[in-house]
Amino acid sequence: MVNLLDDLAWRGLLYQQTDAEGMEQLLNKEKISLYCGVDPTADSMHIGHIVPLLTLRRFQMHGHKPILLVGGATGMIGDPSGRSEERQLQTTEQIDLNVQGIKKQMEQIFDFQSENGAQMVNNRDWIGSMNVIEFLRDFGKLININYMLGKDSIASRLDTGLSFTEFAYTLIQGIDFNHLYDHFGCRVQVGGSDQWGNITTGLEVIRKTHDDNTKAYGITIPLVTKADGTKFGKSASGSIWLDAKKTSPYEFYQFWINTADSDVIKYLKIFTFLERVEIEALEVTVENEPHLRKAQITLAEEMTRLIHGQDALDQAIRISQALFSGDLKALTAEEMKDAFKDVPSVEMSKEDKSIVDFIVEAAVSPSKRQAREDVTNGAISINGEKITDVAYVVGGEDRLEDEFMIMRRGKKNYKMIKFV
Structure with a gap:
C-alpha cells in the first residue's frame, strides 16, 4: 500500500505538522484514532469544509479510526479564526438542527460500519455540563494569557475587538482534544490551516494534564485556492453547499465541470480518492487534448457520486446532455426548473x-x-x-x-x- 504521509504530501494536503518525524513513527507502528471538528454554524457544510474531512477519510482507508466532532458547544460560541467580527450567536434549537444536517453529510463521506468505522461525537456532551468555576479552575490555569495573545486568530482581532466569549474559544477546543485523548485514545487532530492555533492549544492542554511520555500530534491542510489566487468554493450564485436543497446535484456537478484547466489536476488530488496513476494519466489529457475535458468530467463525476450518490449523478448527467443537445423533452418539469433556475x-x-x-x-x-x-x-x-x-x-x-x-x-x- 502507498505510504499515507507520502500520498498526502503528493496531493498537497500537508501544510503544518507539530512533529513530522514522531507522526511518521506513530503511523508506522500502530493504527490510531484521530479527529477533525466541524462547528454547526449552518445546517449544511459547503465544499470548503470537506478538505480536512476527506483527509481524515484517507486515514480511515489506511486502517485508522476517524472521530468526527460536531461542535454543539463550540458552535454556540464561534471560532474567531479567519473572521474580522463577532459571529451572530445561534439558539440551542438551531444548533441542534444544524448538527442533524451535518451528521447526514458525514454519513455520506465516511464508513461507519467497518472495524475502524467512524465515530461521531458532540462536544456539548462534556462541555455542556461544565460550570464556569470548573472551567476556570481546571483549565483556565493551564494556559497563559500571553500564550493566547500570540495566536493569530486572537492577535488579528485585538484592534477591531474580541469578546471574552470568542477569546476563550481556543481553550475550549483544547479541552476537546484533551477529552478525546483521555476517553477515545485520540492521538491526532486534523484541521484547516486556520486551525493551527487551536490545535496547538489542545496539545498544550494535553501536555500540562499528563506526564512527559504523552504524545499527541497535529496536522493542518493548506487553504484551497484557485490558480488565479481567488477564493475557492463559490459560484455566481454563491457558496457550493453539500445539501441538495441549497445546491442541487446538477449545480454541484456543473461547478466541478467548469473547473479551469489550471486547477483541475490539483482538485483531483485534493478532493478525489483516485490513485496517483489515474490522476497522472488525466494530467496528460489536460496537456494534449484539453478540449475533451476528461479531467473535469472525472472530477465532477467523482465528487457528485461521493456527496449525492449515483442516482443524483445520473440525473445531473442527463440534464447536462439534454441542455447540450437542446432536447429538453427528455427532462422532467422538476429537472427543467433545476437546470434553468439561474437563466433570465x-x-x-x-x-x-x-x-x-x-x-x-x-x-x-x-x-x-x-x-x-x-x-x-x-x-x-x-x-x-x-x-x-x-x-x-x-x-x-x-x-x-x-x-x-x-x-x-x-x-x-x-x-x-x-x-x-
Missing part, C-alpha cells in the same frame, strides 16, 4: 396569447416583425418543442406544473417564464 426570467399572466404577442411581451424577441421571423425560421421552442406556426396560441398545456415555461430563441438564448 420574466413574470407573466396565465392568459392565453398568440405566440407572436407572447414572445414580444416576454422580451424574447424585440418586435412583432422579428418574432414572426423567428417563429417561421424555427428559432423558437417551448419546453423543447419547436414552434413554427405564427398562429400558435400559448396556453395552459405549455405551462409546466402550471407555474413556468422554458422558451428558447436560437441555440443558447433561454428564458424562464414564471406565471402569476
Whole structure:
C-alpha cells in the first residue's frame, strides 16, 4: 500500500505538522484514532469544509479510526479564526438542527460500519455540563494569557475587538482534544490551516494534564485556492453547499465541470480518492487534448457520486446532455426548473396569447416583425418543442406544473417564464 504521509504530501494536503518525524513513527507502528471538528454554524457544510474531512477519510482507508466532532458547544460560541467580527450567536434549537444536517453529510463521506468505522461525537456532551468555576479552575490555569495573545486568530482581532466569549474559544477546543485523548485514545487532530492555533492549544492542554511520555500530534491542510489566487468554493450564485436543497446535484456537478484547466489536476488530488496513476494519466489529457475535458468530467463525476450518490449523478448527467443537445423533452418539469433556475426570467399572466404577442411581451424577441421571423425560421421552442406556426396560441398545456415555461430563441438564448 502507498505510504499515507507520502500520498498526502503528493496531493498537497500537508501544510503544518507539530512533529513530522514522531507522526511518521506513530503511523508506522500502530493504527490510531484521530479527529477533525466541524462547528454547526449552518445546517449544511459547503465544499470548503470537506478538505480536512476527506483527509481524515484517507486515514480511515489506511486502517485508522476517524472521530468526527460536531461542535454543539463550540458552535454556540464561534471560532474567531479567519473572521474580522463577532459571529451572530445561534439558539440551542438551531444548533441542534444544524448538527442533524451535518451528521447526514458525514454519513455520506465516511464508513461507519467497518472495524475502524467512524465515530461521531458532540462536544456539548462534556462541555455542556461544565460550570464556569470548573472551567476556570481546571483549565483556565493551564494556559497563559500571553500564550493566547500570540495566536493569530486572537492577535488579528485585538484592534477591531474580541469578546471574552470568542477569546476563550481556543481553550475550549483544547479541552476537546484533551477529552478525546483521555476517553477515545485520540492521538491526532486534523484541521484547516486556520486551525493551527487551536490545535496547538489542545496539545498544550494535553501536555500540562499528563506526564512527559504523552504524545499527541497535529496536522493542518493548506487553504484551497484557485490558480488565479481567488477564493475557492463559490459560484455566481454563491457558496457550493453539500445539501441538495441549497445546491442541487446538477449545480454541484456543473461547478466541478467548469473547473479551469489550471486547477483541475490539483482538485483531483485534493478532493478525489483516485490513485496517483489515474490522476497522472488525466494530467496528460489536460496537456494534449484539453478540449475533451476528461479531467473535469472525472472530477465532477467523482465528487457528485461521493456527496449525492449515483442516482443524483445520473440525473445531473442527463440534464447536462439534454441542455447540450437542446432536447429538453427528455427532462422532467422538476429537472427543467433545476437546470434553468439561474437563466433570465420574466413574470407573466396565465392568459392565453398568440405566440407572436407572447414572445414580444416576454422580451424574447424585440418586435412583432422579428418574432414572426423567428417563429417561421424555427428559432423558437417551448419546453423543447419547436414552434413554427405564427398562429400558435400559448396556453395552459405549455405551462409546466402550471407555474413556468422554458422558451428558447436560437441555440443558447433561454428564458424562464414564471406565471402569476
